[in-house]
Amino acid sequence: MINKDNYCVIMGGGIGSRFWPFSRKTLPKQFLDFFGTGRSLLQQTFDRFQKIVPTENIFIVSNAMYGDLIKEQLPEISESQILLEPARRNTAPCIAWASYHIRALNPNANIVVAPSDHLIIKEGEFLEAVQKGFDFVKDNDVLMTLGIKPNRPETAYGYIQIDGKAGENLYKVKTFTEKPELELAKVFVDSGEFYWNSGLFVWNVNSIIKAIEHLLPETASKLAAGKEIYGTDKEKQFIEEHFPACPNVSIDFGVMEKADNVYVSLGDFGWSDLGTWGSLHDLSQKDEENNVVLKCESLLYNCKNNMIALSDGKLAVIDGLENYLVAESDNVLLICPKDEEQRIRKYVTDAQVEGGEHFV
Secondary structure (H helix, E strand, O other): OOOOOEEEEEEOOOOOHHHOOOOEOOEOHHHOOOOOOOOOHHHHHHHHHOOOOOHHHEEEEEEHHHHHHHHHHOOOOOHHHEEEEOOOOOHHHHHHHHHHHHHHHOOOOEEEEEEOOEEEOOHHHHHHHHHHHHHHHOOOOOEEEEEEOOOOOOOOOOEEEEEEEEEOOEEEEEEEEOOOOHHHHHHHHHHOOEEEEEEEEEEEHHHHHHHHHHHOHHHHHHHHOOOOOOOOOOHHHHHHHHHHHOOOOOHHHHHHOOOOOEEEEEEOOOEEEOOOHHHHHHHOOOOOOOOEEEOOEEEEEOOEOOEEEOOOOOEEEEEOOEOEEEEEEOOEEEEEEHHHHHHHHHHHHHHHHHHOHHHO
């Protein structure tokens, strides 16, 4: 039987600019179906947590401009389960608001917080780890994150260094390191002490609120003032007035890296942060020359290690291309070296400046 004290917060307000031009401001990546499953990344995340969290206890926190998209893709939830931010203020204010909101509904709530765009292959093992997390945090004043055993020196992920063992696959966290250079990432992987930071968290509502009020007092002062009206008709107006004044800070930098009661639960869930075209290439089915073709038809000659994604029904005819990204959607065609995809955010900015908002 699913525990009524268990809650889920899915963060789905990002723009996903690293997946441009497929991901746009009006339809970012969490609302897209990259793998042809018939379910978007947001829907897949919702489906996953619905197996261990009551449907009515799943909340989506997103930007106000995506409210209609969420309602369209998740008709199972009520409007009261969609928390729409009037401004983008990163993950700490997002999580703080959701936590105050949930505590008003259930002061004993245990919460799992998850991004809306992660891929989990071994779902059974993942849900078992989350359930163990729920069981641990309900009786312990801790902040828990899920750590993934690295299989390569990845520079796009943050790393967690483990300290003393506190239980089966459970460790005290020693340090956090954000996106290291390649040589340092190699040292991390070889040491056996470092794990990828998945950005998935489990905690009791009172533990996270206490941490936010201690470590992010400015954020807490803006949002705690409304604790008497959370869950009422006045909440929306209060958030519209106070949320934009919150500092722009991530939960990792603002809380997790500074708190002294952080633990990590280690696992191997077939996890991937679907953050870039490169990560999508790694996860997708490839031809004999390591090319990935999504959405479209293709005729490839002398091509190796490319990522090709065009609109449905289009044909890509390419000769002599190696290690490139070719992505087309609507009114934008992007062709760039696949290994330089970190420049995509610059391309987006330049396209916006030179061409206008309709290109982003």
